[in-house]
Amino acid sequence: MADARQDIQLPEFAWLEAEPTMSGATHRETEASAFRQLMPRLIAPMLFAVVLFGGWEYAIRAYKIPFYVLPDPLLILKTVVADWGLLSQSLLTTLKVTFQALGLAVVLGVSLAIIFNQFRWFEMAVFPWAVVLQVTPIVSIAPLIIIWADNVRLALLICAWIVAFFPILSNTMIGLNSIDQNLTNLFQLYRASRFDTLRYLRLPAAMPYFLSGLRISGGLSLIGAVVAEFVAGTGGQGSGLAYRILEASFELKIPRLFAALFLISATGLCIFALTSLLSWLLLRHWHESAMRKER
Amino acid sequence: MRLMNEGVLATATGERNDARQVPVVRLAHVSKRFSNGTLALEDFTFAFPQHGFVSLLGPSGCGKSTILKLIAGLNEPTSGAIQWMGGQSQQRDGRRDIAFVFQEPTLLPWANALRNVMIPLILSRVPWAEAKSRALEALEQVGLAGFESSYPRELSGGMKMRVSIARAIVERPRVLLMDEPFAALDEITRFKMNQDLLKLWQAHEFTVLFVTHSVYEATYLSQHVLIMAPRPGRAYARVAVEAPYPRDEGFRGEPLYHERCAEISALLAETSHG
Ligand SMILES: Nc1ncnc2c1ncn2[C@@H]1O[C@H](COP(=O)(O)OP(=O)(O)OP(=O)(O)O)[C@@H](O)[C@H]1O
Numbered sequence: 090m091a092d093a094r095q096d097i098q099l100p101e102f103a104w105l106e107a108e109p110t111m112s113g114a115t116h117r118e119t120e121a122s123a124f125r126q127l128m129p130r131l132i133a134p135m136l137f138a139v140v141l142f143g144g145w146e147y148a149i150r151a152y153k154i155p156f157y158v159l160p161d162p163l164l165i166l167k168t169v170v171a172d173w174g175l176l177s178q179s180l181l182t183t184l185k186v187t188f189q190a191l192g193l194a195v196v197l198g199v200s201l202a203i204i205f206n207q208f209r210w211f212e213m214a215v216f217p218w219a220v221v222l223q224v225t226p227i228v229s230i231a232p233l234i235i236i237w238a239d240n241v242r243l244a245l246l247i248c249a250w251i252v253a254f255f256p257i258l259s260n261t262m263i264g265l266n267s268i269d270q271n272l273t274n275l276f277q278l279y280r281a282s283r284f285d286t287l288r289y290l291r292l293p294a295a296m297p298y299f300l301s302g303l304r305i306s307g308g309l310s311l312i313g314a315v316v317a318e319f320v321a322g323t324g325g326q327g328s329g330l331a332y333r334i335l336e337a338s339f340e341l342k343i344p345r346l347f348a349a350l351f352l353i354s355a356t357g358l359c360i361f362a363l364t365s366l367l368s369w370l371l372l373r374h375w376h377e378s379a380m381r382k383e384r
Numbered sequence: 385m386r387l388m389n390e391g392v393l394a395t396a397t398g399e400r401n402d403a404r405q406v407p408v409v410r411l412a413h414v415s416k417r418f419s420n421g422t423l424a425l426e427d428f429t430f431a432f433p434q435h436g437f438v439s440l441l442g443p444s445g446c447g448k449s450t451i452l453k454l455i456a457g458l459n460e461p462t463s464g465a466i467q468w469m470g471g472q473s474q475q476r477d478g479r480r481d482i483a484f485v486f487q488e489p490t491l492l493p494w495a496n497a498l499r500n501v502m503i504p505l506i507l508s509r510v511p512w513a514e515a516k517s518r519a520l521e522a523l524e525q526v527g528l529a530g531f532e533s534s535y536p537r538e539l540s541g542g543m544k545m546r547v548s549i550a551r552a553i554v555e556r557p558r559v560l561l562m563d564e565p566f567a568a569l570d571e572i573t574r575f576k577m578n579q580d581l582l583k584l585w586q587a588h589e590f591t592v593l594f595v596t597h598s599v600y601e602a603t604y605l606s607q608h609v610l611i612m613a614p615r616p617g618r619a620y621a622r623v624a625v626e627a628p629y630p631r632d633e634g635f636r637g638e639p640l641y642h643e644r645c646a647e648i649s650a651l652l653a654e655t656s657h658g
């Protein structure tokens with residue numbers, strides 16, 4: 090009886106016995122898959138950059154494009170180094186405005202979202218005006234703000250803040266309300282106070298929403314700071330990167346224009362990387378967006 | 385004959401201790417109509433005995449969850465009364481009146497197992513160190529010692545349910561409401577959880593109201609099985625399962641168990657088909 094069963098199962102066992110050799114291969118495969126996972130994230134954009142900048146460099150040499158029309162990447166890097174004294178000053182100014190605006194947007198956006206969440210009538214009264222502020226193009230109100238504010242720096246800050254503020258506000262508002270019905274019931278059962286419900290339930294639930302708003306706002310506050318400075322068009326001591334671009338274009342110092350542009354893009358990239366890192370650090374244990382898919 | 389209204393008090397049999405058969409909460413002629421016009425419960429009367437284990441069984445939509453929510457105070461009855469013995473108070477000698485185990489684990493995804501179990505204690509301002517040691521103890525009681533710092537994402541369905549149960553018992557409630565807590569588990573895990581639940585119940589002496597769709601689970605666990613009739617929901621019959629506790633897996637082989645299962649199944653079929 091037992092023998093007969095074994096006979097029948099033998100082909101099956103043959104299948105299973107092929108397994109060990111296969112699992113030897115799977116080990117190499119996991120390494121390969123780790124590489125394949127890293128590949129699109131890091132290596133692909135770098136490869137693309139090499140191709141892009143290599144092609145750019147080549148095209149300029151091949152077609153002998155003059156540097157005052159389009160400088161080549163190496164010249165831009167050289168200009169960054171050569172003009173570092175001036176550019177770093179401006180970079181610092183732009184960074185200050187950007188981060189102050191972002192900080193203000195976080196503080197005011199989150200506070201306002203909490204107030205809206207706690208007092209519905211206040212939301213009904215005020216939120217539409219936040220929307221109005223958001224949908225009005227910043228370039229069209231920047232001149233007014235520059236006239237009203239008594240110094241340019243403050244005007245830039247206000248402009249950058251207006252642009253950065255809304256995504257944080259609206260995302261946090263959605264987050265504060267996106268709570269599982271059962272968890273709401275649970276807190277109601279425990280007779281949690283409004284404050285405790287906010288602290289232990291609503292705020293943590295809003296965190297992923299807030300963070301995705303922060304990532305958008307990080308880029309927007311830089312854009313706001315740059316755009317406002319363009320509109321203001323005033324330079325002098327402690328002017329930001331946008332003014333360096335204006336100045337360079339007036340003076341036809343095209344490599345410097347590109348150097349300033351490069352710094353702005355690099356800043357934007359760093360802000361995005363920083364906010365993404367922050368988001369990952371805060372959410373990695375629990376939120377889908379930060380979880381690595383188990384394979 | 386089977387129809388009854390007054391709950392277990394009049395005809396209690398097979399209780400652990402007759403002197404204890406005092407109701408802890410009594411629903412008197414309770415009706416519940418939702419704002420969309422659904423009449424979920426009509427004239428439901430039942431008294432839940434103190435330290436008892438009662439299961440609610442009935443076709444889907446007959447108002448079982450509604451009863452638990454009414455008792456928990458998450459919904460208000462449209463008419464009728466919910467009477468607590470000695471009045472309801474939130475905290476009494478450090479014990480909460482009610483704990484609720486929902487059908488889903490309902491954990492805070494951003495908090496690890498320990499923090500999840502600590503939540504009720506934190507909300508009632510128990511000092512941190514004490515809250516922590518009590519939560520650890522509760523986790524140990526549900527067999528999750530060593531998993532304190534795991535996040536819900538890292539736990540299996542059964543483990544999450546255990547965390548949810550630990551959170552419910554950590555405040556030593558007088559009444560434990562459970563709404564199909566094991567419905568999503570495989571049978572072996574469910575049997576194990578049934579065992580553990582009975583142990584906890586005997587250790588803590590709380591009153592359990594247990595909603596389930598499984599005749600076998602209800603019979604295995606309960607002192608009394610309350611069968612409900614649908615549309616509108618009302619109490620249809622009560623079956624006492626007189627077997628003593630502790631009950632172990634062997635009980636599932638006993639004639640009494642099979643008899644009760646058959647009886648309850650028949651009653652359930654009766655109510656479900658009109
Ligand atoms: N919030 C609500 N609003 C309107 N109707 C509701 C609400 N909650 C439940 N009902 C209705 O009340 C009736 C009873 O619902 P309940 O959830 O208590 O049933 P149940 O016995 O728990 O069913 P199940 O076994 O499927 O969980 C159902 O007909 C349902 O449609």
Ligand SMILES: [Mg+2]
Pocket residue numbers: 448449450563
């Ligand atoms: Mg239900």
